[in-house]
Amino acid sequence: MELKKPKTRRGLKTREQILNAAEEVFGSQGYAAASIADITSHAHVAQGTFYIYFPSKEAVFKELVREMGIKTRQAISKGIAEAPDRLTTEYAGLKAFLEFVRKHPALYRIVEEAQFVDRQSYTDYFMGFAEAYQKRLEEAKAKGDIECGDPEVTAWALMGLARGLGERFALWGDERSLEDVAKTAFAMISGGLKPRV
Numbered sequence: 001m002e003l004k005k006p007k008t009r010r011g012l013k014t015r016e017q018i019l020n021a022a023e024e025v026f027g028s029q030g031y032a033a034a035s036i037a038d039i040t041s042h043a044h045v046a047q048g049t050f051y052i053y054f055p056s057k058e059a060v061f062k063e064l065v066r067e068m069g070i071k072t073r074q075a076i077s078k079g080i081a082e083a084p085d086r087l088t089t090e091y092a093g094l095k096a097f098l099e100f101v102r103k104h105p106a107l108y109r110i111v112e113e114a115q116f117v118d119r120q121s122y123t124d125y126f127m128g129f130a131e132a133y134q135k136r137l138e139e140a141k142a143k144g145d146i147e148c149g150d151p152e153v154t155a156w157a158l159m160g161l162a163r164g165l166g167e168r169f170a171l172w173g174d175e176r177s178l179e180d181v182a183k184t185a186f187a188m189i190s191g192g193l194k195p196r197v
Helices: 009-029 036-043 047-053 057-080 086-103 106-117 119-143 151-171 178-193
Strands: none
Touching: 009 036, 009 047, 009 057, 009 106, 036 047, 036 057, 057 086, 057 106, 057 119, 086 106, 086 119, 086 151, 086 178, 106 119, 106 151, 119 151, 151 178
16 A cells, blocks of 8 residues: 655655654664654654554554665666667666665665565566566567567566666675676677567
8 A cells, every 4th residue: 555645845755754764774774673763763753653654563654665766767767868779778777676786775675575475566666677678679579679588577577687787796795897797798688589580
């Protein structure tokens, strides 16, 4: 269930503060160890204020997973905005995703933990990505821009590749250029997606 957002600018700002604090607290402590007091302390708001926006720790966690999905998709959309074709979009999207993960390291921890806290949030997070991805691949395939076999399988395979690269190169303290990582992966992706002539 999607929570109602506040109508005032101040309310939106306070809600965002709480979500940002929740990202940091859940990301560093994990769901079980984190408390509402930890979140409100980090957000610099009273515990009573927390309950104006979220009815429980589980509710703020679920909303955080949902919001992180939206923010990730927004970052990718911004990264691919100038891409002239589907193959270029794959490179730009992968690079934007890796950069987002490096800036938001709690993302992986929170999303992975969601499968144990609220399985539906976990499923919705990945299905939201996959359905949009599949649709874009189907459109590109229909135009002859790419050859991808089954677009659903291809979408999940590409998501899995991005997820693994994000964990290894954006999270594990590797200072390697994310652009170089994306270029190497893209060479493999483009070889597999290139239309057969």
